[in-house]
Amino acid sequence: MKADAIVFQSPCNLAVQSLDLRSLGDGDVEVEVAYSGISTGTERLLWDGSMPPFPGMGYPLVPGYETVGRVVRTQGDCQLAIGDHVFVPGSYSFEGVHNLFGGAGSRLVVQASRVVRLDAAPGASMVLLALAATAYHTVSYGGTRAPDTPPDLIVGHGVMGRLLARLTVAAGAPAPVVWETQAQRRDGAEGYSVVHPDEDDRKNYRAIYDVSGDADILHRVIPRLDKGGEVVLAGFYKQDISFAYAPAFMREAQIRVAAEWKRPDLLAVTELVQTGRLSLDGLLTHTATPARAGDAYATAFGDPHCLKMVLDWRH
Structure with missing residues (x-):
């Protein structure tokens, strides 16, 4: 099975490609992606080739660790059901490329234990959960x-x-x-x-x-x-x-x-958002389709008015 994905072929060289998805294993889910975010931190360094040595580094690669979507298939022992809405903090979905961090695609295969179930169909702002967890971790230590x-x-x-x-x-x-x-x-x-x-x-x-x-x-x-x-x-x-x-x-x-967030941080901020104690309003400023990914990444990394760019995979 194939899915479209953002591929950094080399620094500053991007394409949308149809890639083979790995097969589902026990405890995996397949997620139909609605939105994925563009990170202006680590993803910018992957884009321009300035990322310091990092596990799994290499080109071509599929970036992205800010993804929301819907479960469309499950395999084996799994606590999620078809139709569940989830946040996906990256994946190792795609064959023949580096998955760093593997979340910018139209469909993903990921361990159910990695994702977070959401209460309702996610709006685009829910891609911010990873960044909120990162902020939370700076104080909480996971x-x-x-x-x-x-x-x-x-x-x-x-x-x-x-x-x-x-x-x-x-x-x-x-x-x-x-x-x-x-x-x-x-x-x-x-x-x-x-x-x-x-x-x-x-x-x-x-x-x-x-x-x-x-x-x-x-x-x-x-x-x-x-x-x-x-x-x-x-x-x-x-x-x-x-x-x-x-x-x-x-x-x-x-x-x-302060290092990267841990799962307790992600669970904590998800609860804060879903109970209304933390607002994500006003933080998304730009949206693009994957077909305009080149322009989207240029805007995300070069326009000071762009706080957050989101790719809309629904079309």
Whole structure:
């Protein structure tokens, strides 16, 4: 059986191809895809060829780990039923290519244990569950230890920054300040403030979370820490990160790296969204069909007005 998929044939070289789907094994489901999101973090690095060494890396590859759709077939022992709506955080569906992360296709074959059942037919905004889980994980550690101090400063007001700010407010913590250098991205705040860094002279932040991916960020934020404060690196950085020792020493600064989300994070944010405690409204700005994938990726990675691009596979 075949399905259409986005294929990065080489850096900056994209095509929509019909690929062989792997056969269903015990506990697998086949998902008819409705929407998939384009990640401006890791997927951008795969697109332009700047991704650091990563397990499974290689071209050609099928990207994508933000997919929603409907179960159309099951195999063996499976807790899902035909007709269930699900979120799919990537797959190893396609033969003859690297599946990194394998979610950008018209149909997917995936272990039922990897997907998350949704309460109702998903709107396009549900592709944001993976990014919401990533934001949630920066504080929660996937439930492997006690939660950390939530941010009082977030660097970057893209979708990740907005989700982290919304989660902080939803948790009842004090509203964070968000730094954003691009004027067109300083709107859309819900219960928190967004400012240009030059407009903020505060120097006693306890927890600064960077979601910008700027490798020079430590030079800018360590001088803004309170004594014993923490910087959390929650972006994806393709260059080595360094910092000046003296400012960090004087503040006894802590620096932490937040890794990818775990399943408990994904389950937690799914419940928050489905119970109305976390809103995904206003975060999707662009939609395209797979036939216009080349233009869609160029817009997603090059247009500062594009917060999130979604591919609509229903047509």
